[in-house]
Amino acid sequence: MSYIQAAPDVSLFYQDWGTGQPVVLIHGWPLSHEMWEYQMTELPNQGLRCVAYDRRGFGKSSKPWSGYDYDTLADDLKAVLDELDLENVTLVGFSMGGGEVARYMSRHGGARVSKVVLIASVTPFLLKTNDNPDGVDRSTFDEMVEMIKKDRAEFLVTFGKQFYGVNLVSHPVSDALLDWNRTLAMLGSPKATLNCVRSFSETAFRADMAAIKVPTLIIHGDSDKTVPFESSAQQTHKLIPQAKMLVYDGAPHGLFYTEHERLNQDLVNFISVQTQVPIEAY
Numbered sequence: 001m002s003y004i005q006a007a008p009d010v011s012l013f014y015q016d017w018g019t020g021q022p023v024v025l026i027h028g029w030p031l032s033h034e035m036w037e038y039q040m041t042e043l044p045n046q047g048l049r050c051v052a053y054d055r056r057g058f059g060k061s062s063k064p065w066s067g068y069d070y071d072t073l074a075d076d077l078k079a080v081l082d083e084l085d086l087e088n089v090t091l092v093g094f095s096m097g098g099g100e101v102a103r104y105m106s107r108h109g110g111a112r113v114s115k116v117v118l119i120a121s122v123t124p125f126l127l128k129t130n131d132n133p134d135g136v137d138r139s140t141f142d143e144m145v146e147m148i149k150k151d152r153a154e155f156l157v158t159f160g161k162q163f164y165g166v167n168l169v170s171h172p173v174s175d176a177l178l179d180w181n182r183t184l185a186m187l188g189s190p191k192a193t194l195n196c197v198r199s200f201s202e203t204a205f206r207a208d209m210a211a212i213k214v215p216t217l218i219i220h221g222d223s224d225k226t227v228p229f230e231s232s233a234q235q236t237h238k239l240i241p242q243a244k245m246l247v248y249d250g251a252p253h254g255l256f257y258t259e260h261e262r263l264n265q266d267l268v269n270f271i272s273v274q275t276q277v278p279i280e281a282y
Contacts, residue, residue, distance in 0.1 A: 001060065004053070006079040010067065013060035014053035014080065018044025022086045023271060025052040026077065026097030028120070029200060030156070030185040030193050032059030035094070038260040039267070046268045053080055055097075057192025059184070068195035070203050074103040081112045090115040090271045094256060095227055096200040098123050103203075106211035115271060116216045119263070120227050120253050123236045125204040132204075134231050141201040148194055156182045162225050165252030172258045181254075209239035216243035217270045219263065221251025244270070 003011040015033060017040055025036045033052035043050050054061035056076055057068060067073075077100050081089060089112050093101035098121025105113065128135030147155040160166075160181045164173045185193075218240075220233035229247070237245045246266060251259050 003061075004080055004083045006056065006076040007064075007067070009064055010056050010062045010076070012053050012056065012062070012076060012080065014051060015040065016049070016051045016084065018047075018049045020044075020047040020049050021088060021090070021271060022049045022051060022084075023090045023092060023267075024077075024080065024086065025050060026091065026093040026100050027052065027055065027058070028095030028097055029196050030058070030188050031181070032184050032187060034059065034184055035181075035256060038257060039264060042260075042264050043267065046264075046272075048268070048271060051080070051084065051086070055100075055192075057196070058188040060187075063189035063192060065191060066195075068192055068199050070099055070103040070199060070205075071107060073100050073199075074107045077101075077104045078108050078111075087112050088114045090117060092117040092119065092267065093121055094119045095253065096122055096196060099200055099203060099205055102205040102208040102212065106208040110211060110214060113214060115214055116212055117219065117267065117270065118216070118233070118236060119219045120221065120224055120255060121218070121232060121236065122200045122227055123205040123232060124209055124239055125206055125235070126201050126227065126231060127204075134235065136201070136228065136231055138201075141197055144197055145194060148190070148197070152190055152193065153182070153186060156185045159226075160185075163252065164254040164258060165223060165225070172252070173254070177257065206239060209236065212240055212243075215270075215273075216240055217266070218243050218245040219248065219255070219266065220245075221248045221253065221255045221259070223250050224253045224255075226253035 032054045036052045091101045098118040160178050220229050
């Protein structure tokens with residue numbers, strides 16, 4: 001198995017498939033790099049080198065007690081790019097992973113990165129505050145924390161259904177996939193799972209948006225109940241107005257699976273365009 005030493009006590013598991021222009025896929029909470037299965041098995045066929053890693057605390061990576069703040073997570077991402085010596089990279093961040101992309105671009109000056117994709121991302125700031133009236137009420141995240149503490153497995157069952165848009169009249173994914181989703185999530189450290197709720201809900205990325213000066217693609221489903229479009233993508237686009245935004249009609253949060261064919265094609269189309277112009281001209 002392949003690991004990168006991100007810190008003295010932290011090894012990050014990763015998969016590196018394909019050859020060509022590098023794409024680094026950063027998974028969402030509370031899953032692992034394996035959520036990208038339908039991208040990792042297709043994008044290399046399109047001439048792309050795909051790297052996906054497990055965030056600390058999740059999947060096969062080390063599970064330290066601390067280090068789940070975005071500065072540390074962005075440093076972990078830097079370790080991946082540096083160790084594999086990747087250049088001209090497209091960073092693809094899903095949900096919580098979008099925060100890592102944003103913080104990396106500001107904290108590390110966007111080194112090695114030529115393009116950015118934010119999919120159902122938590123940027124620019126999820127929490128509802130006086131200066132962020134379109135955010136999500138703190139009570140929503142407090143309830144998540146309490147439910148995880150009470151019965152993490154049961155919480156993940158309910159959360160998984162919302163994640164993929166499952167309800168009484170819609171069942172876009174199989175029960176088997178929901179079971180697999182829960183299994184991936186249960187492999188995460190309970191401490192990491194809890195800490196990351198606070199990280200992705202309480203971290204403001206509004207200042208980080210100014211550091212994203214490369215061509216950027218924003219993808220979000222307008223039926224996302226986990227990271228609402230109005231609280232996230234819509235606000236992100238205001239802060240990166242030159243970015244291209246694609247809104248998937250009727251898509252839930254887990255569109256990397258429910259819309260994987262469309263998503264894969266949109267990623268290929270965006271990544272494959274050769275451009276050296278700054279975002280201001282994009």
